[in-house]
Amino acid sequence: MSRMHPFDPALLSRRGWIFDCDGTLAASMWIHHRSWTHIISKQLGRPFDFPWPLFCSMGGMSAVDTCKRLKADYGFDLDVELLLADGHAFLEEHLEKDVTARPEVVNIVHHVRGLGHKTAVASAGRKAHVHTTLNRIDIAHLFDAIITAEDAARSKPHPDLFLAAAARIGVDPADCVVLEDSPRGKEAADAAGMECVLVEPA
Numbered sequence: 001m002s003r004m005h006p007f008d009p010a011l012l013s014r015r016g017w018i019f020d021c022d023g024t025l026a027a028s029m030w031i032h033h034r035s036w037t038h039i040i041s042k043q044l045g046r047p048f049d050f051p052w053p054l055f056c057s058m059g060g061m062s063a064v065d066t067c068k069r070l071k072a073d074y075g076f077d078l079d080v081e082l083l084l085a086d087g088h089a090f091l092e093e094h095l096e097k098d099v100t101a102r103p104e105v106v107n108i109v110h111h112v113r114g115l116g117h118k119t120a121v122a123s124a125g126r127k128a129h130v131h132t133t134l135n136r137i138d139i140a141h142l143f144d145a146i147i148t149a150e151d152a153a154r155s156k157p158h159p160d161l162f163l164a165a166a167a168r169i170g171v172d173p174a175d176c177v178v179l180e181d182s183p184r185g186k187e188a189a190d191a192a193g194m195e196c197v198l199v200e201p202a
Contacts, residue, residue: 018162102199126148178197180198
């Protein structure tokens with residue numbers, strides 16, 4: 001965990017604020033966990049117990065990399081395209097009705113916008129799911145840019161998503177702060193040369 005707090009004066013002077021979506025702005029990691037558990041079990045034809053700590057440690061990882069990690073840990077091959085299709089159907093149903101905001105993080109968005117800073121979302125999630133989530137919790141209008149998996153060649157822990165967000169809002173990476181809930185997200189922020197504040201995933 002970062003020892004810095006988002007309201008530290010040293011951070012509040014930064015002009016760009018970039019937020020992860022799932023688990024950070026939205027209490028939606030549990031929905032994505034249910035989705036992955038459901039679609040893997042469906043493909044394997046048997047129940048699969050996806051440990052929560054392992055799942056959270058993989059936050060921000062692309063579907064392809066997730067499947068590679070699961071093969072290394074459990075020894076099974078997964079059809080990524082089928083997983084994505086099944087996952088899309090599951091998330092479209094459940095994000096629309098079950099996702100909630102994390103008020104303590106949304107309050108930070110309001111605070112830094114009140115200071116005149118630029119704000120962005122940088123998520124490794126697919127565009128449709130990220131926009132569904134942000135619209136469901138009614139905060140999409142609070143961001144000057146929304147960057148998703150489709151906007152970068154590489155996912156976290158590579159810096160591409162955060163660098164794309166900084167470019168979109170016109171703020172130098174060194175003048176940006178990232179709020180994240182995953183170690184991989186912090187790695188990506190560090191690689192982008194941005195200060196990072198970690199929150200517990202939800």
